Amino acid sequence: MKIKLSECLRPLVLGALFLGTAAAHAAVQPLDKVVAIVDNDVIMQSQLDQRVHEVQQTIAKRGQGVPPASVLDQQVLERLIVENLQLQIGERSGIRITDEELNQAIGTIAQRNNMTPDQFRQALARDGLSYDDAREQVRREMIISRVRQRRVAERIQVTDQEVKNFLASDLGKMQLSEEYRLANILIPTSDSASSDAVQAAAKQAEDVYKQAKQGADFAQLAIARSGSDTALDGGDMGWRKAGQLPPPFDRMLSEMPIGDVTPPVRTPGGFIILKLLDKRGGEAVMVDEVHVRHILIKPSEIRTEAQTKELADKIHDRIASGEDFATLAKTYSEDPGSALNGGDLNWIDPNSLVPEFREVMAETPQGKLSKPFRTQYGWHVLEVLGRRATDSTTQAREQQAMNALRNRKYDEELQSWLRQIRDEAYVEIKLPGATNQAESADQAQ
Known part of the structure; x- marks a missing residue:
């Protein structure tokens, strides 16, 4: 009652x-x-x-x-x-706003208005408004916002x-x-x-x-x-x-x-x-994606840097001579994530790749093979299969x-x-x- x-x-x-x-x-x-x-x-x-x-x-x-x-x-x-x-x-419901939360909210409001906290106080005073009253109103609005999120969102x-x-x-x-x-x-x-x-x-x-x-x-x-x-x-x-x-x-x-x-x-x-x-x-937010495949050859204890580059060069020449990229990738590539798929990385956002790979990929025309190049992971040969723009x-x-x-x-x-x-x-x-x-x-x- x-x-x-x-x-x-x-x-x-x-x-x-x-x-x-x-x-x-x-x-x-x-x-x-x-x-x-x-x-x-x-x-x-x-x-x-x-x-x-x-x-x-x-x-x-x-x-x-x-x-x-x-x-x-x-x-x-x-x-x-x-x-x-x-x-x-x-x-x-026991909803409370701490002083720290309130101070942070006041600071954010001042910042959005390109003011320091002191300038914000002065602006309120010029408008005939009390800083303490404004602070109390912000506290009330924060409580109301949380009540709404709990009661309405559920x-x-x-x-x-x-x-x-x-x-x-x-x-x-x-x-x-x-x-x-x-x-x-x-x-x-x-x-x-x-x-x-x-x-x-x-x-x-x-x-x-x-x-x-x-x-x-x-x-x-x-x-x-x-x-x-x-x-x-x-x-x-x-x-x-x-x-x-x-x-x-x-x-x-x-x-x-x-x-x-x-x-x-x-x-x-x-x-x-x-x-x-x-x-x-x-207008859709367009994201450029590239369909690319590659072969990765890594230096190791039994293979020097020079030998690794030499092997990458030979694989490149074999592909250029007509041998199947996917077959060679399955045989030689040391990228476990793509080797079994014939080196296919599928459609990928260039921004997710290391800079060296991204730059070579950007310079390689669609349907063409890149020269062997070095990244932190080893030596690569890549082929660009397609380019597209997608919204997300x-x-x-x-x-x-x-x-x-x-x-x-x-x-x-x-x-x-x-x-x-x-x-x-x-x-x-x-x-x-x-x-x-x-x-x-x-x-x-």
Whole structure:
């Protein structure tokens, strides 16, 4: 049974009524107040004010107009509620961030902004932000990230058959190489929403879509209207591999110009509109491979360096005269990995070879025999059978496909999980004029 903190706090409020008359006549001081009760914790006005200030600073830096306070307060409060729920899960799960980890994270943030830690402190101060508050926010975000990895990642399963199907599809081949930078707007609907509530959400999504198509600032629309976890970031989702995106977004975006938006699409969490901010890739990363075979002759206690070179020269001349390379390799080659295969190394990445072998192989035309040459392993004769460019090895492509499928499922599972913990939590909002998103959805049903 959920414990309402409002009931626990009530005796403290009543006790204040019985304070001495001296306190009653003292100057009235503005006190912090509770703006939301979230399960067994509270969100204070000071926390909300601080986060609103940070969001305002971020929006101003992007050169965008700051939305009305009533809109911003409600969006920020909803973000704080969902964060608080995740932090409580982290607390119950025993997740801790050490000072060393936190210092390292702060250092990384400073480095990414081309700053030293001291310069980072000064930059925060210029923006009116406390270093201690920023440090605490980083700690909270690290805890939330670990909670999500534990709770969401464990819900995701990708089978070998899914990977094979993905790799075999034309769409999968395309998606492994192209990335999109996206922003989104989510008009949420609950799992149990009535048809009227769904229609109302669809109408709202269509209205947002029309405004976006007519040139309205997408980031401002996201801040004011979106129920997504990225709303306060202007809907910015960062870069996404095409393979991460569920149908029909994958096909829509492949045909869209940069700057365009998708029509609203119904998903389990509601109606989603995406804006294509940028794209990159779309071209395979080509790796040069060479099909080569060789014969290796090693110096030994019973064969001097000169005798070894002499034998390599004779083998070269015999091959040049028409004798079979593979037969001579099986007879003479001292490379145990290729001798039984007629000296065939199959298709190989030149970068995996020693420099001397790589250089001779690069200079030898396809279908031609090299002169004998020396490496650290002995004397070689090689023949180049073919050259090709390939995008990656099969193993690398399978790993790319696995990652793409997991990321696609992660985004879907994350939104579903966040909605679930929000719906299951006891939340009492005390901010004047604010409404609970879940309550609004219930009222619409």
